[in-house]
Amino acid sequence: MTSNAPDAVLHASPAASGGDPFIEQPxxxxxxxxxxxxGPEGQDEVIPFLRNVTRGRGIPDERLxxxxxxxxxxxxxxxxxxxxxxxKAAxxxxxxxxxxxxxxxWGNRNWAPYLEDAVAEAAANDDTTLLAFATSAYSSFSSCRQYREDFSRVLDGTPYDGVVTIDKIRPFYDHPGFVQAFIDGVHDAVAGFLADGVQAESIQVLFSTHSIPEADALRSGSRDVEWGPGGAYAAQHEAVAAWVMDRVAQLEPAAASVPWELxxxxxxxPASQPWLEPDVCDVIGELPSRGSQAVIxxxxxxxxxxxxxxxxxxxxAKEAAEQNGLRFVRTPTPGVSPAFVAGIVDLIQERLEGRPNADRxxxxxxxxSFDVCRPGCCENVRAGFKRAAAGVAP
Known part of the structure; x- marks a missing residue:
């Protein structure tokens, strides 16, 4: 059975069980x-799905x-x-x-097919040493640790406890396969507005991400790093946005004058709980006073x-832009673009090969972006630390 020692890496492969931040052996x-x-796949599934997402928070169906x-x-x-x-097919x-x-x-946290079903299917096929790719790129409770808690939850006290191991691919916000779609999208949008006669200074780029509670943001990422007021979550997004704009400016020199923000x-x-700001629609409402004519x-x-x-x-956001007389473009997500899919397999090969961190x-x-999350990272302030795989406890 899995160790309860305070420094244990729960449900880990032998290579990851020691808690090293990077697994540099095959x-x-x-x-x-x-x-x-x-996510739901029909009208009758919407409320049951939302109950799953908000389980334990006592939110009535009227609010859902x-x-x-x-x-x-x-x-x-x-x-x-x-x-x-x-x-999956790609x-x-x-x-x-x-x-x-x-x-x-393939298994989901909140709707069928569930992670429990995926683990059961894998174990039935004698596939017991699993490497998980969680579909979120950054460090935070909801985008990393909550998946790790789910991995532990579906194994703890089950017939698969001590039989199935689940390691996790590192947060991949900094992998070029993930970032490339944003570079392409911003470049195409900026070039299009410039070709239509919009001045670079009148184009505003807004890099948008899901807001999270400020208290959770502060606790995102390793506790050994001073991240700043938005924690690792905000710092990683800011770094990607800056990288994208730098690369776009290399492709389109006029883009160096295009302002951007996260x-x-x-x-x-609840309104009483501080979340990361500013809101995308609030910022769009301010853009005319800044002299903006177009927003990406x-x-x-x-x-x-x-x-x-x-x-x-x-x-x-599109309606907010129209109401404020702004031209609007929303750029693509990575989706199943060839660069992104190839990048995921590159991340898989890192772990299959035990590629040294310096060579990644x-x-x-x-x-x-650790292979094994560090102690205390990405704490959920409201619920505290629960058992979580693929990281050093707590």
Whole structure:
């Protein structure tokens, strides 16, 4: 059974069980576990799904319905499961093209197919040494540690406890395969506005990501690093945004004069709880007074076109731009672009080969992309530390 020692790495492969931040020895993984958030696929599933997302918080269905209308506007179907099906197929094709014989199992945190089902299927096939790819790039409770808690939850006290191990691919915000889609999108949008006669100084780029509580942001990432007021979460996003703008300026020199900033969206907490700001729509409302004529919104916090992208950006942010007389472009997410899919398989190969950390490909890195998460990282202030795989306890 799994050790309860305070320094244990729960449910880890032998190579990761010692707690080293980087696993620099080859590991013979049996399979890849694609870990998703999940989403409803019909009107009848919307409220049950939202109950799963908010479990333990005592939110009544009447309040959940305020969010449900986002899904109902799209027939009750979140795009996220379809996107993960496409990603699974793309990963399987890329792995096969590189002669990497690893199956891909897919399980979600909040809706079918669930992580429990994926682990059971893997174990039934004698695939017990799993490497998980969680579909979120940055360091925070909701984008990293909560997945690790889920891995522990689906193994603790089950027939798979002590049989199945789950390691996790590092946060991949700084991998070029993830960043490339944002570079391409911003370059195309800036070039398009410039060709239409909009001056560079009148174009505003807004890099948007999901807001999280300030207290959680402060605790994101390793406690050994002084990240600043937004923790690792904000620092990593800022680094990606700066890298993107620098590369766009190399491709389009006039873009060096284009202003940009990091903004936030999709907050869901009570008004009394401070969340990361400013809000994307609030900033759009200020742009005319700054002399802006066009706005480019970059969903830098999102791997694919989630509901938050389709509703909060393509609907609400676009409407805010129209109301303020601004031209509007929302750039693409990585999705299943060839560069991104190849980048994920590069991350898998890092672990299969035990590639030394010094030899790994990174851009825009401010640190924090560990193979084994450090003690106390990404604490959930409201719930404290729960058992979590793929990291040194707590």
């Amino acid at each position: 590991v013979a993984y049996d399979a890849i576990l694609l870990a998703g958030f999940g 319905e305020l969010v449900a209308h986002h899904y109902r506007a799209f027939g009750g179907v979140s795009p996220i499961n379809g996107q993960n099906r496409a990603l 990963l399987e094709a890329e792995l096969a093209a590189r002669s990497i014989d690893l199956p891909v199992y 903004v936030f969206q999709s907050r869901s907490g 919104v970059v969903p830098v916090g999102f791997m694919s076109d989630h509901m938050e992208v389709l509703w909060d950006l393509d609907t609400e 490909t990174r851009v825009a890195s401010v640190g924090g």
